Amino acid sequence: MRKPQDNELHFQSLVIDAHVDTTQRLVADGFELGIRHDDGSVDIPRLRQGGVAAVFFAIWTPGTITGPAAVERAQAQFDAIHRQIAAHPKDLVLARSSADVLRARRAGQIALLIAIEGGHLINNDLAILRRYHSLGARYMTLTHTLNVDWADASTDRPLHHGLTDFGTRVIGELNRLGMLADVSHVSDKTFYDVLSASQAPVGPPIPPAALAVMPLATSATKCSARWRQKVASYTLTFT
Numbered sequence: 001m002r003k004p005q006d007n008e009l010h011f012q013s014l015v016i017d018a019h020v021d022t023t024q025r026l027v028a029d030g031f032e033l034g035i036r037h038d039d040g041s042v043d044i045p046r047l048r049q050g051g052v053a054a055v056f057f058a059i060w061t062p063g064t065i066t067g068p069a070a071v072e073r074a075q076a077q078f079d080a081i082h083r084q085i086a087a088h089p090k091d092l093v094l095a096r097s098s099a100d101v102l103r104a105r106r107a108g109q110i111a112l113l114i115a116i117e118g119g120h121l122i123n124n125d126l127a128i129l130r131r132y133h134s135l136g137a138r139y140m141t142l143t144h145t146l147n148v149d150w151a152d153a154s155t156d157r158p159l160h161h162g163l164t165d166f167g168t169r170v171i172g173e174l175n176r177l178g179m180l181a182d183v184s185h186v187s188d189k190t191f192y193d194v195l196s197a198s199q200a201p202v203g204p205p206i207p208p209a210a211l212a213v214m215p216l217a218t219s220a221t222k223c224s225a226r227w228r229q230k231v232a233s234y235t236l237t238f239t
């Protein structure tokens with residue numbers, strides 16, 4: 001049973017939600033973050049009530065939407081996030097670094113961070129990845145449920161058998177930019193290829209303590225020792 005001190009611990013901690021899928025609603029439904037809603041689970045009143053200090057908004061399209069259409073949709077979602085931040089300057093601030101998250105905390109604001117969910121959103125173009133980074137993205141989930149042109153997903157038929165050469169370059173660019181490569185959804189082979197290619201910790205962006213108790217989509221348990229060495233310590237490993 002929950003004790004009163006549990007709540008206290010929660011509200012004293014810097015609580016980070018590493019992935020919410022509300023972004024598309026900002027575009028499709030004109031969802032307004034400033035108002036408490038009866039549906040969904042994320043808006044400013046409820047983030048505040050829940051004591052959430054920082055939250056990653058995921059930018060996503062289904063893996064069937066590729067090419068320029070995927071880039072266009074991603075940009076519309078960046079725009080919607082930025083407009084919500086501009087509309088609620090007392091409550092929200094775009095965080096591009098761990099220092100920004102701490103600054104937001106001190107200022108009584110919620111740090112909003114951005115994630116890309118699905119490598120298809122970069123349309124095989126590192127310049128687009130760099131553009132997303134400049135718009136605030138700080139991690140990229142390499143695949144969603146379908147393979148992308150440079151990496152296999154865990155829920156699709158093996159096609160590339162891991163990362164392609166271009167996929168290895170994507171990891172290098174993520175490392176260089178200070179973005180986390182998130183291995184949620186990728187195939188086991190892709191997962192191991194990412195571990196070999198990455199010079200930086202990889203995600204999902206949750207702490208090891210949580211990883212210890214939370215089985216992940218990939219076969220993390222099979223490679224725990226090596227994996228833990230490389231898995232991110234915290235969300236805030238990006239620079």
Ligand SMILES: [Zn+2]
Nearest residue numbers: 021058060117
């Ligand atoms: Zn998502």
